[in-house]
Amino acid sequence: MAKNTELSAAAKKRNRRKNLVAYAFIAPNFIGFAVFTMIPIVVAFGMAFCNWDGNNAPQFTGLKNFIDLFQDTFFLNSLVNTFLYSIGTVPLTIAVALGLAILLNQKIRGRGVFRAISCFPYVSSIIAVTTVWRMIFHSSKGPVNNILYNAFHVPKDDLPQWFTGHLIILSYILFSLWKSMGYYMVIYLAGLQGISGELYEASDLDGANVWQKFRYVTWPQLRPTTFFVVIIMTIGCFKIYDTAVLLAGGSNMSTSAMVLVAFIYQEAFTKWNMGYASAAAIILFLIVLAVTLFQFKNESKYAND
C-alpha cells in the first residue's frame, strides 16, 4: 500500500514535469499570441464601451457606441453591403468550385494542366489582378462593355458601370468567385477522392442515374468538406477589405461600395474613434460567431443521420 502511494506520487511528479516541459514548448508561440492577439482582443471588448482616441484617457460611455452605430448611415450601409456580398459569394463559389472539382476528377486528357490553371487566380497577386480586372470592366474602354455594345447592341448610355452603384457589389462577388474558386476546388477534389468507389458501384447496381449518384452519394459524402468550406468562406467574406478597396479605387468609398472592415479602418485610423471602431469590430465578431454556431448546430444535426 505504502509503496503504491509512493509510486503514484512519483508518477504525479513525473507528470507535472512532463506538463511543464510541454508548456515550455508552447510558451514561445503562446506568449506571442497572448501579447499580440489575445490581449488586444480583450482590450477591444472593453474599448467598445468607451470613447478613446488612442492617446488621451478613455472615457466609459456604456452602450452609446452601439446605439450610435445603428443610427450611423455609413455603418448600416457597410453592414448591408457586407451581407449582400457574403450571401452572393458563398453559394456561388461553392457551386462553381464543386462543379469544377467534379469535372476535373474525371479521367480527362490534360487534367493536371486544367487543375493548375484553375489555381492561377488564387496564387496571383491581388493588386495586379484587380488592376487588370478594372481595365477589363472599364466602362468605355473595357472588353466586357465593348462586347455588350458591339455584339449585344446595348445602347451606349445603358452600358453597365461595373464599379459604381449597386453593380459594385456584383463586381466584388464575381471577382472573389474568380479569385478563390481554384482554392476551394482543390479542397473539394481532396474530398471527392476520399469517397469510396464501392458506394458508386453499389448505386450502379441499384440503377441510380448521374444526378441520383450526386444527390445521394457525392453530396452527403462531401458534407464535412462543405461544412469546412462554408465556414472558412463565410468568415473570409465578412472580412472583405482588400478586394473592396482595390476595386472601388481606394480612399473615398461611396455608401454602396463601403464594407465593414473598411468602415472599421476609417473610424479607427482616420478619425481615431477607437472605441467606436472596436464596437463595430465586436458586431462583426458576433455576426461571424452566430453564423459559425448556426452551421455547427446544423452539422451536428446531420451527423447523426
Add this chain to the structure above:
Amino acid sequence: MKKKFLSLAMGTVLLFSAVLTGCGGDAGTDSSSATADQPAVDTIESTPAEPAGDNAETDAGNASDTAADGEKVHLKWAAWDISLITYWNDLADKYMELNPNVEIEIVDFGSNDYSNVLATELSGSGTDFDVVSLKDVPSYATLVGKGVLEPLDSYITEDSVDLAQYAGVTDQVTVDGSLYELPFRSDIWLVFYNKDVFDAKNLEYPTNDMTIEEYDALARAVSDDAFGEEVYGCHYHTWSSTIQLFGILDGKHSILDKNYDFMIPYYEMVLAQEDDGICQKYTDLKTESLHYSAAFSEGNVAMINMGSWFVTTLINNLASGEYDASLCGNWGIAAYLHPDGVPAGSTLGAITGLAITSESQKKDAAWDFIKWVSGEEGAAVLASSGNFPAISNDDVTAAIASMDGFPQDEASRAALKTTAVYLEAPYGDELAEISPILGTYHEMIMQRECTPAEGVAKMNEEAGKIQ
C-alpha cells in the same frame, strides 16, 4: 533534470521580458535607453566630435542647449517620399552643415498613408521622434486632438518669430490660441495650361483674371471631341478639393460650414462638362487610377487646376525626359479661376508644417531646427528646387520664377501673385469627421449615384449629425 527545468524556466522568463519590453514603452525604459545610446553615439562619432565642438562655438551658438561636451544631438525627423522629394535631404544637409553638432535622421513613412502611419507612430507613449512633418491640416487636427504635439507659443515669443511673414496662414491653424506647427511650405492653387493646345486652336491663353464662367467658356472653346484625337478643355483630378473648393474662394464659406449648398453649382458645371466631353469622366479616371500629372503630360489637356507643387513635378520630369516635351513642354500658369465678384488672385492654399513631439527629449534643438527650416534660410533652400516656401516675399517668388524650366512669359510669373489665400481646410476639431463625409458624397455625385442636390443634401444631413 533539475538543471534542465531551471534553464527552461529561465528561458521562459527571458522570453517574457523580451516580448514585454519590446512593446512597453513607458518613460522609464525610454530614458534608460536614451542614456545607453549616448555613449554609443559618442564612440562612433569620436573623430568628428572634437572639431564639431569647436565649430559649434563659432557658429553663433545655434542649438546651444545640448552640445555641451561635443556630443552630437541626434534629431529624428518623420517625412515622406525621400527618394522623390529632394528638399528633405537638402534641408537636413544644409542645417547639419551650419550646425555640425546636430545630426538629423530622416525616416520615410511613404506618402500614400503618411498621416495614418504618423498618427499610429505617435499614439501611446515611447516615440523617439523629435520633429514630424505634417502633410495637411486634417492630420494636424488629429495630432493636436491626441495631444502629442508640443505647443510652440513660448518658443515663438522667446525667439520673437514674426508670424506675419506667413501671410496669415498660421491664424487658420491656431487652436485655442496656441500654435502647434510652423509652416515651411505653402502651396497655392493655380491653373496650369498647355500653350500648344491653345495655339492649335488660335485661342488666347487663360488670363490671370478669369472668372469661373470665363473658364468654362474657354474650356468648351478649346476642347475637341474628334474621335481618337480628343482634346479636353480642362481636367479635374479625383480629389474632392478640385471641385468642392471653388465654393470657398468667396471667403464666406469653408468646409467646416456643415451646409454645403454652395458646392452645387460647381458640381453641375463639371458634370455638364463631362457630359459634353469637355473633360474626362470621373469614373474613368477612377477606374484607370490616372494621376493628374500623367493626364497633363499626354498633351491633350488644355487646362488643369492644381496646386503649385505641380510646378516642380513638371520642371523635373521635363528636364529628365520622363515627359515628352513635344506634348507638354510648352506650359504656362495662370492665377486660379475665381467666382464672379471675387477679386482676381484669390486662391486656395495648402500648408506643410513641422511640429515637435511632446515626448521629445531634445525640444530646444528640435525648435531650433524647425525655426530654421521655416525661416528665411530654409525658404531659400526650398525655393532653389522650385518649391514654394511658407515665407513668401518677392525674392523667393523671383527665385522660383527664374528657375530653369519655369515658363518665361510675364503672365506666368505674375500668376504667382495672390490677393487672398484660403486654406483648403482651416483647423477645426470636427475636421476629421467632416472630411470623410465630403469625400464619400463627392464620390457618389461624381460617380452619378446621386444628383449634386441629393448628394449635397446628404452631406448637410450627415455633417449635421456630428456632435
